[in-house]
Amino acid sequence: MNALSKLSELSAGTSAVVREFPKQGSAFLRLREMGLMPGTALTLIRTAPLGDPIEVKVRGYNLTLRKSEAEQILVEASAKA
C-alpha cells in the first residue's frame, strides 16, 4: 500500500483512490452525493490558474472543489503507469 497523501497535494494527471474521507460537515455529504467517497477512484485534472480550486475527474465527469476541502481528503496515489 502506498503512503496516503492529501487530495490537495496531488499533482495534475495523477490518479488515486480515496481512502479517508471526513464524516462531518455538509460539504462532505454533498461531495459524497456527487459520488466522491472512500473507495472512489479519481484523477486530478488540474488546479485553477490562481491555485485554487482543483478539478478532479470522478465517475466519468469533472468536479471542482476548493483546496480547503481537498486537504481533508486522504488519497492513495496509484502506481505510475
Place this chain on the structure above:
Amino acid sequence: MSADTRSPASPRTPVYAFVGNPNCGKSTLFNALTGLKQKVGNYPGVTVEKKIGETYSQHGHPIKIIDLPGAYSLAARSPDEAVLRDVLLGRRADTPQPDRIVCILDASNLERNLYLVHQILDLGRPVILALNMMDLAAKSGLEIRVARLEKELGIPIIPCEAANGKGIVELRLAMSRSDLPLAKHAWEIPAPIAPAVSELAASLQENDGKAPFSARAEALLLLTDQDTVRVTGSKPLHPRTSAIFHNWQKRWAGEGTDWAGSLVSSRYDAITELCSRIVVRKANVGPSVSDRIDQVVTHPVWGWTSLAGIMALLFLSIFTLAELPMNFIDGRMAALADWVKSVMQAGDFRDLITDSAIAGVGGVLVFLPQILILFFFMGLLESTGYMARAAFIMDRMMSRVGLNGRSFIPLLSSYACAIPGIMATRTIEDQKDRLTTILVAPLMSCSARLPVYLLMMAALVPGERVPLLTKVSIMLLMYSLGTLGAFGFAWLFKRTLLKGEPPLMIMELPPYRLPRVRDIAFHMIERAWMFLKNAGTVILALSIVLWFLAAYPKAHDGATTTQQLEQSFAGKAGHTLEPVIKPLGFDWQIGIGLISSLAAREVFVSTMGIVFNAEGSDENTAPLRESMLKAKWPDGRPLFTPLVCLTLMIFYVFAMQCMSTLVVVKRETNSWRWPLFQIAYMTGTAWVVCFIVYQTGHALGF
C-alpha cells in the same frame, strides 16, 4: 390520495414530472415535447422557476408536464432542490403532485445521474427513464445495454438524443401508456440504520399522514436532509416523528455511526454494481473535445486571454448591436408621442400620456435590446458550459471577498445593466452568496450612468471638447470606484449581515455542448417578458407620479416650462431637499434632478435640460452645458464648479437610482426588505462619500 389517478379510466389529465441532474438536456426534451405550450412562473414564496407545459398522448389525450429544477439529489441544499423534493412528495399546495415521473439521464455520465434516480425510485411512483445523449456516450466509447437495464429495473427505458430530436416519439409513446410498472427497486439499507428507517416510516404514516408507499422515502430523506431547506408551503414534522429522529441521531452520534454518509455510500454501491453490468467501456478514447478546450480556457495564460476576449466581445456587442434597436425604439416612442400630440387637444391629459406614460415606458423599453443581448449571451455561456469555467478560474479572486466564482459573471454583466446580472444570480446555489451578489450588483457602473457621466465631464472641463486622456481617466476612476464599492460591500456583508457556512465551490464542470439557439431564445424571451411585466408597470406608475409632481400645482398662464417646474411639487421638493444636499455642494435645482432620476439615472440629463431651460439631447449636451455653467448660487458663486461636477458623478456611482432594478430585486428576493435596504445603504454611502470628497475639496480650495 393519488392511487385512483393511475387507473386508465380516470378522466383527469395525467401529470408527469420531469426530473434530472443539471446539464442532462431536460429542458431541451421538455421544449421538444411541449413546444410553445408552456407556462412559466415562480413557485410562490421562493425564486424558483415554475414551468408547466402541455403535450398530447399518442391518442390525443392531454398530458401535463412539470419541468422541475435540475438537481443532483433530493436532499435539499438549495431552494431549487427543495422545490423538487416538495413537489415530488406532494408537499406543495400550489402544485399538483405528479402521478408519474420521467427521469432524464445523461447517458455519458450514468453513475452520478443514477444517484437521483435511485432516490426517486424510493418514492414508489411509476417512473420512465429517458437515457439522453446516447450519441455522446457512444462517442466517449461507452456502450449502454439498454435492454439489460430495462430488465434489471423493470421500467421503460427510452434511449434518446433530445438535441437531434431522436427518441421523442418513443418517449411520448411510453408516456401514453395507461399502465406503467413500478420499478424492481430493492436495495439494502445499511444494518445500523434499517430499524430507524422503519420506525420513522411508521411514525410518518401514522402521525404525519404520509401515504404508505412514500413513507419510507420520506424517512430516508429525513436522514440525509441535514440542513433541511424549509420553504413556504411545506409542512413541519409531527413532534412524535421528530422525537424519534432525534433519539436515533443521539444514539448514532454515541456509536459513531455516520448515518447520512453510509446511506449515500450504500446507494452508490448499488449503482456501481448495476453499472458494472450495463455499461461497457468499448474503447479508451483519448482526450475528448471538451478536455482539449479546457486545456486552453483554463490555461494560466490562454485562460485569461480567452476570458478577456469573450467579455470584450460581450460588451462590444452590447454597445454596438444594441445601438440600432435602441435608436429605433427611441425614435418610435418620440413619433408616438408626436402622434398623440397631433390628434389630442392640448391639456394635462395629453401631457400625462406623452410626458409620463410614453416617456416612462419608453425609458424602460430603450434598455430592452441591451438586456436581451445580455440574456442571450449568458444563456449561451451557460448552455455551452463556459460559465462553469469562468467560475472555475475566477473563484480564487472572488473568494477574497467571501463569494465564489459563480458570482463573477452576474457581477460583470452588471457593468452593462444590473437587471440581467441580478436575474442571472439564480445559478448561485448558496443563498447568502446569491443575496450578497444581488445587493452589490447595482454598484457596478451600468450603461444608464454613462449619459450622466458624459454630461458632468462636459461641464467639468473648460472648452467645447473633453480631452481624451481626461475623459478616459475620469471614466476609469468612476468604474473603479463602483467596482471597489461592490467588492468592499460584498466583503462587509459576508462578514456581518450574511455571515454563513464557509463558502464552497463544489460544482460540476459539464462537457462543452453546442448551444441550442432555440432553447436559449425561449429562455431569453421568457426572462425579458418577465422583466417588462414587472418593471414596466411599476415604472409606468412611478412616471405618472413624477409627472404629476412636476406638473402641479400649475404656474400662471404663459409660464415657461422652467418656471412651471420651479414652483411645482417637484420644485418644492428640491427646495426641501436642499439642506440635506447642500453639504455636498448641490442646490435645489440639482435636487430636482436627483428626485426625478429615481426612476432611472439617465432621466437626470433631460431633467437638467428642463431645469436650465436648454434644448439638447443625450448626444448633444453642448447647449445644456452652456446653461449649466451659467447657473449660480443666489450669492453669485457658480454652481457647477469642477468639484461639484466630480462629486455629482461620484453620487451617481453609489446612489441607488433605478426603480427597475429595485423591482427586479424585490422579485428575486421575495420581499421589499432587500430593495429598501439597497436604497438605504447605497444612497447613504453616496452621501457620505460625496460629503467627504466635497468638503475635503472645498477645504483644499477647489
